[in-house]
Amino acid sequence: MLTPDQSAPQSGETPDTSRQRKIPLDELLAGPPDQxxxxxxxxxxxxxxxxxxxxxxxxxxxxxxxxxxxxxxxxxxxxxxxxxxxxxxxxxxxxxxxxxxxxxxxxxxxxxxxxxxxxxxxxxxxxxxxxxxxxxxxxxxxxxxxxxxxxxxxxxxxxxxxxxxxxxxxxxxxxxxxxxxxxxxxxxxxxxxxxxxxxxxxxxxxxxxxxxxxxxGELRGLEDRTVACPHCEQMTLVAEGRMNRCLFCGAAVTTKDMMVYIFLGSPEEDGSIIDSCPRCGQDTVMLDTELATGDRAPFCFNCPGALPPADIPRERP
Structure with a gap:
């Protein structure tokens, strides 16, 4: 407990200055205003x-x-x-x-x-x-x-x-x-x-x-040719042959560009994940493609659709 002498203003103090201002916590954490x-x-x-x-x-x-x-x-x-x-x-x-x-x-x-x-x-x-x-x-x-x-x-x-x-x-x-x-x-x-x-x-x-x-609703019935979009990465890119469209972000991706995205995005140690299609003869098959159906299979973007693995003419390198 303070004595009357301790609670009274000391020499050089006024009643206002003798009381310390309570500094808010956020002000203490903020540091000096110009720092x-x-x-x-x-x-x-x-x-x-x-x-x-x-x-x-x-x-x-x-x-x-x-x-x-x-x-x-x-x-x-x-x-x-x-x-x-x-x-x-x-x-x-x-x-x-x-x-x-x-x-x-x-x-x-x-x-x-x-x-x-x-x-x-x-x-x-x-x-x-x-x-x-x-x-x-x-x-x-x-x-x-x-x-x-x-x-x-x-x-x-x-x-x-x-x-x-x-x-x-x-x-x-x-x-x-x-x-x-x-x-x-x-x-x-x-x-x-x-x-x-x-x-x-x-x-x-x-x-x-x-x-x-x-x-x-728009994707219903298209799941077997719907894959991940290289732009937004949502499972909403519908393969349509030469041109593929994403219903989520609106991107239009040619099959040629799709092959570039697949090639650039594949790990070097996995070798090529692009192969030839036995149906259309184009090098537009992505091996082990994830589909909106939940399945994974070789998938041709030129003649859109999954292929039985046995139909791929050669093994992956």
């Missing part, structure tokens, strides 16, 4: 807030999609590398063998790519990243490069759907890998933003789900 304070995880989450703001506008326009892609790529890079740094700071260098702490502290180094970060997270850190998640990250990187250097010309809904896949992965990565290791203060600093990101992700997923539900 730029964005640690990696908080920085990555801030990028994700921008992403969901752009993707969940009432009217998603090409400009919004552009910034969503750019900021999503930045978020992916920041957050994946944040986990590498937690393991050891040298892992974010392009060549960890030539890493120096001085260069790391001054940020004077060339960092690894997102692809290299994924490989190191899997092989060194032991983080689980599925092949589908890796493909989504790679597709995002291609979209980002196209935007930066050439101007993206893909259908906006296709890009939005791909962005939704990466957003879903990054929220899972934050929840499972990064957020549990934050201090109480760090976790509190990103809590509000994470709530916004989760709400935004739900909105993007809801849009995709509702659109797929609306397309069920």
């Amino acid at each position: 730029l304070d964005y640690p990696p995880v908080r920085n990555g989450v801030d990028y994700l807030v921008s992403v969901v703001d752009h993707l969940t506008n009432d009217r998603v326009d090409p400009r919004g999609i552009k910034y969503a892609v750019l900021h999503l790529q930045a978020a992916a890079e920041v957050l994946l590398k944040a986990r590498l740094v937690r393991e050891h700071w040298s892992l974010v260098f392009e060549d960890p063998g030539r890493a120096s702490e001085r260069d790391f502290r001054s940020a004077s180094f060339k960092s690894c790519t997102i692809g290299e970060a994924v490989t190191r997270l899997r092989n060194i850190v032991g983080v689980t990243i599925t092949d589908a998640e890796e493909r989504a990250l790679n597709a995002l990187a291609r979209d980002r490069n196209a935007l930066q250097h050439y101007g993206l010309t893909h259908n906006a809904r296709a890009v939005e759907a791909r962005a939704g896949s990466v957003l879903d992965f990054l929220v899972r990565f934050l929840d499972d890998v990064l957020l549990p290791k934050l201090t109480f203060g760090e976790a509190l600093a990103v809590q509000t933003d994470m709530d916004r990101v989760r709400d935004g992700l739900t909105g993007v997923q809801t849009y995709i789900t509702q659109r797929l539900r609306r397309l069920r």
Whole structure:
């Protein structure tokens, strides 16, 4: 208990100045008003807030999609590398063998790519990243490069759907890998933003789900020649011969272009996954194609339809 002397204003104090102002918690966490304070995880989450703001506008326009892609790529890079740094700071260098702490502290180094970060997270850190998640990250990187250097010309809904896949992965990565290791203060600093990101992700997923539900009627009866679209990655591309159309994103893909997408997207160690068709004689068969029926089979895009595996004239290399 304070005595009368202790509670009275001391020399040089007035009754106002003797009482300390109660500082709100959010002000304490914010730091000095002119200080730029964005640690990696908080920085990555801030990028994700921008992403969901752009993707969940009432009217998603090409400009919004552009910034969503750019900021999503930045978020992916920041957050994946944040986990590498937690393991050891040298892992974010392009060549960890030539890493120096001085260069790391001054940020004077060339960092690894997102692809290299994924490989190191899997092989060194032991983080689980599925092949589908890796493909989504790679597709995002291609979209980002196209935007930066050439101007993206893909259908906006296709890009939005791909962005939704990466957003879903990054929220899972934050929840499972990064957020549990934050201090109480760090976790509190990103809590509000994470709530916004989760709400935004739900909105993007809801849009995709509702659109797929609306397309069920149009796709009914076409399941045996419906495959995944190379643009939006939804199981809504109807093979029609020379031209194939996606009912989800509206993309029109020639069979020739489809073969290019298949060739570029196949792992080198698997060899060629394109073969000749015994029905039409064209090199337009994709081996082991997933169909909307749930089956997997060799599928010809030139004379649309699945083939019995025994009809393929040669073995895969």
